[in-house]
Amino acid sequence: MRHVPRLAVGAIQPGAHREPAIWALTAALAHKRQQPILFRSSFDLARADGGKAILGRASRHLDSWAMSRSDAISALARAVGSHETAIVEGTFDGARSTHHSPTDDSTAHHSSLDRLCEWLDLPRVAVVDVRLLAERGLTLRPKRIDALLLDRVHDAYDAAYWQTTLETLWKTPVVGWLDEAPAHRAACLPSAGNPQPSREHCDALAQRLLPTLRLDRLTQLARRAGGLPFEPEAWLLSAAERRFRIAVALDEVFCGYYPETLDLLEAAGADLCDFSPLASEAIPEDAAIVYLGCGHPERYTERLAANHCLQQSLRSYAAAGGRIYAEGGGLAYLCRELELADGNCVPMTGLLPATARWVDCEQALEAAEVTFGLSSWLAPARVSLRGYRNRTWRIDAHGPMLSYAAGDNHPCDLVGQGNVIGSRVLINLAANRHLLRRFFEPHVAVAAATRRPRD
Numbered sequence: 001m002r003h004v005p006r007l008a009v010g011a012i013q014p015g016a017h018r019e020p021a022i023w024a025l026t027a028a029l030a031h032k033r034q035q036p037i038l039f040r041s042s043f044d045l046a047r048a049d050g051g052k053a054i055l056g057r058a059s060r061h062l063d064s065w066a067m068s069r070s071d072a073i074s075a076l077a078r079a080v081g082s083h084e085t086a087i088v089e090g091t092f093d094g095a096r097s098t099h100h101s102p103t104d105d106s107t108a109h110h111s112s113l114d115r116l117c118e119w120l121d122l123p124r125v126a127v128v129d130v131r132l133l134a135e136r137g138l139t140l141r142p143k144r145i146d147a148l149l150l151d152r153v154h155d156a157y158d159a160a161y162w163q164t165t166l167e168t169l170w171k172t173p174v175v176g177w178l179d180e181a182p183a184h185r186a187a188c189l190p191s192a193g194n195p196q197p198s199r200e201h202c203d204a205l206a207q208r209l210l211p212t213l214r215l216d217r218l219t220q221l222a223r224r225a226g227g228l229p230f231e232p233e234a235w236l237l238s239a240a241e242r243r244f245r246i247a248v249a250l251d252e253v254f255c256g257y258y259p260e261t262l263d264l265l266e267a268a269g270a271d272l273c274d275f276s277p278l279a280s281e282a283i284p285e286d287a288a289i290v291y292l293g294c295g296h297p298e299r300y301t302e303r304l305a306a307n308h309c310l311q312q313s314l315r316s317y318a319a320a321g322g323r324i325y326a327e328g329g330g331l332a333y334l335c336r337e338l339e340l341a342d343g344n345c346v347p348m349t350g351l352l353p354a355t356a357r358w359v360d361c362e363q364a365l366e367a368a369e370v371t372f373g374l375s376s377w378l379a380p381a382r383v384s385l386r387g388y389r390n391r392t393w394r395i396d397a398h399g400p401m402l403s404y405a406a407g408d409n410h411p412c413d414l415v416g417q418g419n420v421i422g423s424r425v426l427i428n429l430a431a432n433r434h435l436l437r438r439f440f441e442p443h444v445a446v447a448a449a450t451r452r453p454r455d
Contacts, residue, residue, distance in 0.1 A: 292330030
């Protein structure tokens with residue numbers, strides 16, 4: 001059993017911004033040397049990452065829809081030590097859109113913070129926006145809430161009023177409150193001009209929270225959770241005995257990786273060597289696999305197209321039977337060309353005979369489940385994966401290319417040629433360790449593609 005101090009902290013009101021209060025709490029715990037580690041309650045890659053800004057370490061991910069209970073336990077126990085505190089942040093089910101019931105199909109394919117609480121025995125801290133309470137009135141006490149963190153409090157008198165009211169009616173203790181702090185709060189909320197919160201503003205919010213924070217009560221709550229049944233996987237220990245080089249594309253363009261996937265690859269013995277499709281002249285030598293994560297090639301098309309040396313290095317590697325795996329924007333980079341919103345086409349690597357068309361989507365990622373209809377070095381046939389489809393790219397094939405996804409509902413979601421595989425669906429390999437294991441297994445070159453994916 002692994003004993004891990006842990007809490008779930010989330011919004012309970014529709015439309016409430018939970019980030020400033022959660023980031024203030026995380027920074028406050030770091031200031032008090034509680035060594036917090038932030039987890040997001042979904043595999044949906046966030047634009048703003050408070051964990052990276054505050055702790056210098058990217059937030060990890062849990063997802064009750066895309067992973068099993070045992071995977072969630074392993075992910076949490078593997079990432080957090082006994083002297084650290086896990087903060088799983090998100091939105092409790094009661095704060096989801098009031099137009100859908102909890103059993104509505106439209107919300108069935110999404111991660112649930114409440115379900116993660118059940119799986120991981122997480123004590124629950126609710127972030128309560130008192131300004132929204134004042135506007136909309138009191139509601140019924142949320143179910144299974146262990147503590148309250150008040151947000152957007154006007155002053156000490158306002159805090160006393162809401163603490164007395166909520167502790168009396170909801171029978172739930174208040175463990176702290178955060179005032180409006182308009183300048184720091186605005187700087188922390190993600191926007192087009194401010195995609196990441198700054199450490200300075202998060203620390204400023206923490207200093208405003210600390211005088212009211214009942215740290216002893218919060219620490220007691222975090223340590224109340226029971227032990228987690230966890231044992232390190234035997235294959236990880238055996239794989240770590242041999243070194244294995246993976247070339248990872250990492251620069252301003254390609255930065256959409258799940259950090260726990262990279263951590264697990266290294267734990268299994270992989271030597272991760274980064275390269276830049278913008279600036280590198282060649283991929284790292286002796287790479288067994290080239291891994292291109294999601295990103296924004298549409299923002300750097302001319303620079304990517306101009307790096308002919310790196311493109312030739314990738315083509316030579318693929319021609320020799322080298323394995324390449326790419327997701328989202330990485331898949332677009334492997335195509336013959338990118339077509340931008342204005343219709344302009346820019347040549348890319350040409351490893352896949354297709355055009356990647358950029359689509360401006362309000363909701364870039366959507367939950368998706370894909371089943372392999374054909375075997376590959378990445379996965380055998382009939383294996384199903386859950387992840388999040390990158391809808392900003394539409395892939396149109398122009399030549400023979402394998403479609404690995406079974407069924408007619410996933411045109412060009414999983415495509416490949418030879419040992420090159422591209423996916424529109426972002427997959428957290430740390431939650432699919434059966435796939436990650438295949439990174440370390442011997443492989444056989446895949447025959448040339450014989451059919452074109454359906455349009």
